[in-house]
Amino acid sequence: MPTITYRDALNQALREEMQRDPNVFLMGEEVGLYQGAYKVSRGLLEEFGAKRIVDTPIAELGFAGIGVGAAMGGLRPVVEFMTWNFAVLALDQIVNSAAKMLYMSGGQIPMPIVFRGPNGAALQLSSQHSQAWESWLSHIPGLKVVAPATPYDAKGLLKSAIRDNNPVVVLEGEMLYNNKGDVPEGEILIPIGQADVKREGSHVTIICHSKTVAIALKAADQLATQDISAEVIDLRTLRPLDDTAILRSVAKTNRVVVVEEGWPQCGVGAQVADLIQREAFDQLDAPVLRVTQADVPMPYNKQLERLAKPSPEKVVAAARRVLYLD
Amino acid sequence: MPTITYRDALNQALREEMQRDPNVFLMGEEVGLYQGAYKVSRGLLEEFGAKRIVDTPIAELGFAGIGVGAAMGGLRPVVEFMTWNFAVLALDQIVNSAAKMLYMSGGQIPMPIVFRGPNGAALQLSSQHSQAWESWLSHIPGLKVVAPATPYDAKGLLKSAIRDNNPVVVLEGEMLYNNKGDVPEGEILIPIGQADVKREGSHVTIICHSKTVAIALKAADQLATQDISAEVIDLRTLRPLDDTAILRSVAKTNRVVVVEEGWPQCGVGAQVADLIQREAFDQLDAPVLRVTQADVPMPYNKQLERLAKPSPEKVVAAARRVLYLD
Amino acid sequence: MTTVTAQPAKGDTQAAQQRRMLREMLLIRRFEEKAGEAYALGKIGGFCHLYIGQEAVAVGVSAALEPTDYVIASYREHGQALVRGISARAVMAELFGKSTGCSGGKGGSMHLFDVAKRFMGGHGIVGGHLPLATGLAFAIKYRGGDEVCACFFGEAAVNIGAFHEALNMASVWKLPVIFLCENNRYGMGTAFERVAAVTDVVEHACSYDIAAEVVNGMDVLDVQQAMSRAVQRARKGGHPTLLEVRTYRYMGHSMSDPLHGVYRTKDEVEEQKKKDPILQLSHRLRQDGAIDQAGLDALEAEVRAEVEDAVRFADESPDPAPEELTAHVLAD
Amino acid sequence: MTTVTAQPAKGDTQAAQQRRMLREMLLIRRFEEKAGEAYALGKIGGFCHLYIGQEAVAVGVSAALEPTDYVIASYREHGQALVRGISARAVMAELFGKSTGCSGGKGGSMHLFDVAKRFMGGHGIVGGHLPLATGLAFAIKYRGGDEVCACFFGEAAVNIGAFHEALNMASVWKLPVIFLCENNRYGMGTAFERVAAVTDVVEHACSYDIAAEVVNGMDVLDVQQAMSRAVQRARKGGHPTLLEVRTYRYMGHSMSDPLHGVYRTKDEVEEQKKKDPILQLSHRLRQDGAIDQAGLDALEAEVRAEVEDAVRFADESPDPAPEELTAHVLAD
């Protein structure tokens, strides 16, 4: 099975879907001539030409809206944000136009559009360039939100996103693009809305997504050396949440830690904790604990940034607490 | 004690603070000549002149940023959004400039600015004009967020917000402006960060804020007729949450319903449920239940809108469920 | 019930076409008056922005369009919807929030849609639909089509960023979109000159190297002609145009707002009404002998009947079923 | 360590002032070169956007300002920070993320701040600080002050909405702000003409009725003079100005990006370097007899020592204490 990077997995997904459907096109800053700020679109301009690989000005609100308009006109746009930090400027179009169009038109206008780009912190990009937006985006009915952690999931989810008739937000990660993983040749389509057990375990469930999957897996390794068997559930899709998969694991372990890159208040973990206490109240042997970014804007200094981010150590500590070991 | 409207309470707060401090000014669409889209600023142009009551173009991103810049320059701006629905265009300035400025400048630039306006649904304003933004806004470190429900709280919290040296979001409500309540003459300052017991009770706690306080109180009335004693906790401030007040009531009732105007996923109620299960795990006799807007864009039709919104009936039903009566 | 057709039938005489335009303007006027009444009776809720005074703009623009062309507008879009051929019944029923409305009762006054008529909405965030219009034009060009997209918005939208981002990209990519700025001088209670450094909206065309014209929006023929030129540029070469159509709204900003007040005088409103587009056209047609009083009366009666029928229809139509609450959040 | 002062001392001769400007440009150049080295060594992290090639802009602008005037800039702001009098030590320490940095190590390269020097940041969202600049000017006018605010940004920001909203309000309210567009032809790897319908940035001034000039950004004296005129307009009458300063960046967009590549040729870069602002000014000063080779060598040595001292200082400075993580989220 070929081992490729997360970047190349996304690139394959884009290429295959563009080959398959002439209505799919990619637009965003630097996606064409420059081959993508993070090279996700490498080679696509050469293959598909400037009609379908569209370099935009720096105008997130405008080009996101143009994407939505193009979808209203029957195309299937993939809108790349150089990073989701800049997409804050486009939220009106994502929320008020894309997510609400089908509903407020009484079902007349489907919205087959993908908004994608790296989300969350990379390394030392400081306060304005390190924000994790999944809590905001997954709050919105009318959107679907996926956050793949591996090359395989990235390819399968991006392909499904492009074929979906709804607006799908794809949260990638600068720190994920170089990660390698096995990706079988041929068609991969991962259904949106399905979590994935990234590691089986029996004592405690660690729920994670995107970059925090690697953190959870490292924590599980460390816990294993302490004879603690952790199950790692990768949500993969943040909207709609895979309640069933979450509850299945809770039923097995009765103890949960949720880890995410974003800030704590009203985060994804809050929703997961709410779900679990509501639907599995009697199965919980301990409160659900959460590991999040510190509740501060991201500092530039490397040491402070490390303190601010979730880490395997923090997850291990939380896991031990839900096991009443500390 | 004088009985005045929520609108007039806000108007008094603005007037008193502007009289008190010449650096306080108000800017926004229609705040001056038109006396405010919802007349909150009635009479202020006449009293303070066009220098301090500034009518802006329709340019939410721009004038919010100008407010932030003015705060950097030592003023204390009050930025009115005609409604928070339009503030989605200004989120970059609220989140990336206002909330992060003090931190990323290493503590050099305080940000004494208020962003205020009506939030959430009114009546039949349809999908794009009915959004409740408290979950998004309270997610952000560096902001404070208040959502007063009564004229008294509106006056006291807006005055505190204007005097605060941090960016404070004030969430008002079109459906609240006409509500009347007792507001004593003279200085009222309600500390930001303090919830308020709007009704004492012993069987179940209903946690609410803003427009849902009236819903909770009606539900409590209905529950009283069924011999159920409900305590109504008005959060008033959504960031920082008054964990102590919440936990105090949980310790008393052991059962909780959280009601909010916004959508369910990653809502304020998710955070409250997470807090309670985490900090009061052993005190809970039932899972925390939530009443929220239906997970759909707001429909225009009156009947559908009614179905979409939280209501006393829905709160009563949830309260009976946490009491295992249904 | 006959529905208004936006297009001059082939081989139509000029007089017949102008009579049709008169009928369309009259229909909008009477429709809006009824909508105002229905609002006062509580049959319409929410915000309701009437088009009275501005009828010549929608009618003149539409007369220059083909049925396959896209139209998109702001929340002040009843007139545009009607003139594009959505029936008065379907529009009125939408205002009433009924299941027979053109958006199934879920959109309301600000969100009228009819994809079959290529009427792409009613949008509520000022400036927000200008990028959508540009995107529709992008789709046209992408598919190699020869349609155009007409985008109506108020002058106050010129002050918001989306206007500029959209115009720039429309020009860089040579997209067949016509930006129709309905300059009625006021955004709510704010006169444009109080909030815009340059009050001639057309000036902005220079920054984007796109064609532009100032148009007399009280004269439907002027609008039609300018629009025809713009459509030609767009259809042939994919050249966008900015038309500044000078018009005037007679009513308050929405049904919740006063007719006049501090921001404009009653006299000003009355003065403007003298240039009424319907009066002007009927006067001209009478002078040209293209219509007589009896013809006018018949038109009036016909239009009134159509609007009354629409109200009756809306009144009698059912609300959407409760299941509609959760339908259409996501497509399959 | 002497710090660079941005202001010509009163009674300064013209030659002395120009020597000072030469020194400032040289300081920026050497500082940036060292920053590039430190980045390669991993001592600086994140994004780091060098100013090499554009030095004349910051220096010429600053020479026309008073110490009480505000300066605000994008993420490409090391030069502006230095020339406004933040010590090379404090800037380098900030790039190193140290507690002695001008933002306490929490801001980094993109977020340099020094309120005492009225240097109001380093901002990372393209276009985002133009409203902030306008707001600073609003505060000046509100207080009745006679300061001005100088706002640096790249040409690519002209395509984003915030630019337009800010210019419009600055003009409507007559605010003392000078918009300094550093047109270095590229936004990352995108040539301006590929994404802007009109490539003369000054054209936008017409839409907002504000003064404008095109300035040769490779000539520090040209910059200074144009800026002096703009400052005068702003200080006296609160008139905003848009200066389009044509300049060129020699390095890649940031330290993570290539110097050239598909988007521009090596030849183009080399051609531009022939107009180097430092070369030009030192040549002129030599011709005028205002400096000789020995003087130049001394300047070079002085500046190199200053930069090396800054690196040493930054290197030896401590990281912020762990408690800093949660400090300054909220003010008291």
Ligand SMILES: Cc1ncc(C[n+]2csc(CCOP(=O)(O)OP(=O)(O)O)c2C)c(N)n1
């Ligand atoms: C971004 C945004 N801000 C504010 C509003 C509230 N609002 C609705 S219409 C309007 C005035 C718009 O005026 P104009 O664009 O001239 O159109 P007109 O109503 O005159 O047709 C305002 C302020 C809004 N809908 N969207």
Ligand SMILES: Cc1ncc(C[n+]2csc(CCOP(=O)(O)OP(=O)(O)O)c2C)c(N)n1
């Ligand atoms: C809103 C936004 N979109 C995208 C980016 C990513 N980005 C950073 S700098 C840049 C190019 C800016 O070019 P220009 O304004 O010409 O300034 P220069 O870098 O040439 O000084 C881009 C696309 C950003 N920071 N903000």
Ligand SMILES: [Mg+2]
């Ligand atoms: Mg108008």
Ligand SMILES: [Mg+2]
């Ligand atoms: Mg540039």
